[in-house]
Amino acid sequence: MNRRGMIAALAAALALGLVPKRSRAASKKLRPPGALPPGAFEQACIGCYRCAEVCPTTCIEFPTGLSLDAATPFIDTAQKACVLCMKCTQVCPTDALQKLSDDREEVFRSVRLGRPVLERSRCLPWTGQGVCRLCFLVCPYPNRAVEVVGPQLAPLFHADACVGCGLCEEACPDGASAITIEPLGTPVPAARKP
Amino acid sequence: MAESTAQSVRPRRALQPLDITLRHGKRYQRARVAFLTFSVSLTFVLPLWHLRAAVMDGAGPPLTSPAVGLARLLPAPPAWWGAPTSLRLWAVELIDPALALGVGLTRGFSFSWLWAALPGLLLVATLGRFFCGWACPYLPILAASNAARWFLGRFGVPTADLKVPRRTAFVVLVGALFATAFTGAQVVPLLYPPALLGRAGFGFVFFGALSAGLALVVGAFVFDTFVSRAGFCRALCPGGAAFSVVGALSPLRVVREVPKCTDCTVCDVVCNLGQRPMTDKLDGGCERCGKCIASCPTQALSLRLAKPSALRGALEKP
Numbered sequence: 001m002n003r004r005g006m007i008a009a010l011a012a013a014l015a016l017g018l019v020p021k022r023s024r025a026a027s028k029k030l031r032p033p034g035a036l037p038p039g040a041f042e043q044a045c046i047g048c049y050r051c052a053e054v055c056p057t058t059c060i061e062f063p064t065g066l067s068l069d070a071a072t073p074f075i076d077t078a079q080k081a082c083v084l085c086m087k088c089t090q091v092c093p094t095d096a097l098q099k100l101s102d103d104r105e106e107v108f109r110s111v112r113l114g115r116p117v118l119e120r121s122r123c124l125p126w127t128g129q130g131v132c133r134l135c136f137l138v139c140p141y142p143n144r145a146v147e148v149v150g151p152q153l154a155p156l157f158h159a160d161a162c163v164g165c166g167l168c169e170e171a172c173p174d175g176a177s178a179i180t181i182e183p184l185g186t187p188v189p190a191a192r193k194p
Numbered sequence: 195m196a197e198s199t200a201q202s203v204r205p206r207r208a209l210q211p212l213d214i215t216l217r218h219g220k221r222y223q224r225a226r227v228a229f230l231t232f233s234v235s236l237t238f239v240l241p242l243w244h245l246r247a248a249v250m251d252g253a254g255p256p257l258t259s260p261a262v263g264l265a266r267l268l269p270a271p272p273a274w275w276g277a278p279t280s281l282r283l284w285a286v287e288l289i290d291p292a293l294a295l296g297v298g299l300t301r302g303f304s305f306s307w308l309w310a311a312l313p314g315l316l317l318v319a320t321l322g323r324f325f326c327g328w329a330c331p332y333l334p335i336l337a338a339s340n341a342a343r344w345f346l347g348r349f350g351v352p353t354a355d356l357k358v359p360r361r362t363a364f365v366v367l368v369g370a371l372f373a374t375a376f377t378g379a380q381v382v383p384l385l386y387p388p389a390l391l392g393r394a395g396f397g398f399v400f401f402g403a404l405s406a407g408l409a410l411v412v413g414a415f416v417f418d419t420f421v422s423r424a425g426f427c428r429a430l431c432p433g434g435a436a437f438s439v440v441g442a443l444s445p446l447r448v449v450r451e452v453p454k455c456t457d458c459t460v461c462d463v464v465c466n467l468g469q470r471p472m473t474d475k476l477d478g479g480c481e482r483c484g485k486c487i488a489s490c491p492t493q494a495l496s497l498r499l500a501k502p503s504a505l506r507g508a509l510e511k512p
């Protein structure tokens with residue numbers, strides 16, 4: 001290496017070391033389970049596609065457009081929900097997805113993909129159109145994340161106990177589509193007691 | 195009369211790499227092409243293999259999709275996952291050192307990615323940019339571009355060969371790393387063809403979707419064909435720039451035996467990356483593809499451990 005190249009490379013490395021590291025790319029999308037908090041996740045993910053590759057339901061997708069987050073995975077629960085198998089967390093080579101076991105209670109403690117929002121004016125039991133409770137039947141944590149109340153068995157969601165897998169959103173009948181999983185926009189809560 | 199004037203006015207076609215036959219070192223070329231075929235096919239075969247696994251689980255695209263039809267013909271996959279920027283071969287995790295740079299910059303030092311990047315880093319430190327010549331999935335596209343240049347030259351269509359300075363690639367790399375630091379998103383995977391093609395391969399096989407990132411690959415092909423021969427690899431690719439810095443002092447390199455050399459310039463013409471073996475101007479930009487060795491009519495070039503004195507020319511601008 002000649003002297004000028006050496007000096008330029010050292011100067012570039014020094015400048016890169018000193019420049020402040022920002023995390024402005026935090027995206028309002030559901031990230032796969034075990035993801036670092038928004039901002040940190042975008043910094044750590046190299047877009048290698050391995051989480052999407054192992055996903056048994058192919059619910060993890062990558063954006064197809066031109067954008068700064070084109071190389072980061074997301075889950076569109078309206079299309080396909082996460083089944084909480086935690087395989088994607090095991091394969092991430094840069095630990096943008098932190099390793100988690102598929103133990104039911106550990107998943108309950110550490111995974112928060114998003115927050116469930118119920119639009120009661122579209123929900124069949126809440127509008128008196130009959131008993132549905134599909135969300136309750138598919139929920140991996142029934143009576144904790146969602147319970148059914150009243151004679152019509154209307155769902156009542158508890159956002160703090162919901163992992164946000166979106167199985168309820170996927171199961172909600174097409175005519176109703178009353179449930180959406182909304183991004184948290186806040187860091188994944190630390191481990192908490194059930 | 196007018197015809198002959200026109201002929202004398204027409205500029206002589208520049209010598210193209212396809213004009214030159216490969217005479218020696220064919221075993222090296224065969225090994226390279228075999229390895230390249232293997233590594234490039236992983237980019238498209240691994241998604242198909244794992245699509246098969248997803249289909250067996252009852253997920254993925256409908257059974258009528260052509261990708262699923264193809265996937266079902268394959269045998270059960272070996273324990274390989276990923277490709278091409280991150281691979282798991284049985285129990286060994288590998289990531290592309292060019293992408294590890296950005297993660298190291300934003301997330302700091304961590305053993306988890308260091309172990310995964312280490313095999314690649316050691317290979318690059320020993321063999322320079324050899325990933326570019328032996329494993330990059332853009333290489334078939336570059337070969338197509340070179341063939342297109344050859345055909346266009348045959349039919350008299352002019353193609354420019356702008357010599358974009360090599361340091362442009364360092365500017366792109368450092369600029370991408372600065373953008374990574376400022377925006378907080380990894381920018382190198384958005385510009386680096388192996389990452390773009392890897393995601394495009396998976397996206398196409400899994401979801402039938404064409405990603406907009408492919409536009410950059412198409413742009414690189416057009417640039418290489420009409421503006422500058424292998425110009426993207428030589429002077430724009432951030433990954434190539436990273437490898438040529440890390441591998442600038444690599445000990446295994448192309449060496450010329452001066453008494454055998456007849457100064458015929460064939461090796462200089464055949465090189466995609468603007469290296470000039472005939473005058474010993476070989477630096478970190480050499481991808482160890484061995485085409486200069488194979489083209490040399492007097493076998494004056496060979497790949498060998500170079501003495502430290504030969505390292506002095508590393509990273510010099512052409």
